[in-house]
Amino acid sequence: MLNWIQILEQLGMVLLVGGLIGAEREFRSKSAGFRTMILICLGSWVFTTISMSIGHSSDDRIASNIVTGIGFLGAGVIFKADNRINGITTAATIWATAALGMGIADGAYTVVLIATAAVLAVLWMLSPLETVIDRINQSHTYRIVSEYKEDLLKEYERMFDDCHLRYKRLKRTKRGDSIIGTWYAHGSEKNHNKFTKMLMHHPAVKEFEF
Structure with a gap:
């Protein structure tokens, strides 16, 4: 079981990771924005932390259910408009943010920070390239x-x-x-x-x- 220092440390990571990704989505006026991404990261962290304290035999079962539940949440932001399917990137971001929350609960901080940087790079830096491809x-x-x-x-x-x-x-x-x-x-x-x-x-x- 985590002590108070570890809980506060991981909670800070959750707020940082979820906040950074959520800020990018909020800046682009997406349906799942700042608060949503923080709550997704927080929820997956809480579920994973509790599953680890319940017993080792149930760790993978609860973790797999998190993935399933996040899938339903991601499906809710996908919609069709103007003959195009929108929201797929936001749905994938929700899925990735939940995975980062699980990684924080496991204490894999280095992996989480590198993965967060990769997610932000894909969302922010590759957007102009996507615009060019769309014009072509x-x-x-x-x-x-x-x-x-x-x-x-x-x-x-x-x-x-x-x-x-x-x-x-x-x-x-x-x-x-x-x-x-x-x-x-x-x-x-x-x-x-x-x-x-x-x-x-x-x-x-x-x-x-x-």
Whole structure:
């Protein structure tokens, strides 16, 4: 069982690690921010510490249940918006923060500090690289509503080709005097912008979304 000095020492580590990671998430206005990350780190530390004091035979069982519980918590921050899946990075950060809390309870301070630095480096330093990659290759689902004309959808697909966008037609629907086409396309941000400008000036297009 830990003495008071060890408890305060580990609690300080929990606040430091959870606070640093939480501050980065809070700065980026993510759903799991400063207080959430501290509480996740604190909770996993408490569960692991108590499991170690209960008995060695149950250590791995309680630790594995922490991982399972954190998985459900992480799933709660993942959502779909604007044809994209958001929150996966925050969910992974929750999972990593819980692991760091378990490491603090085990007394593996060196590993925890190195891992915390690695987590912050990934979240902070690799974000600009992710932005560059996203500009080079973006994916959008286009839904275009137009006046019904023969071979109009093929005309849109020629526009995809002209804009150097790789595409796949997902669905087409005729509704009254309108035809609705849906495509999944990916390419650079510049090419997507070029395609949307062409749609805005196309006389047959009633509305579109992506």
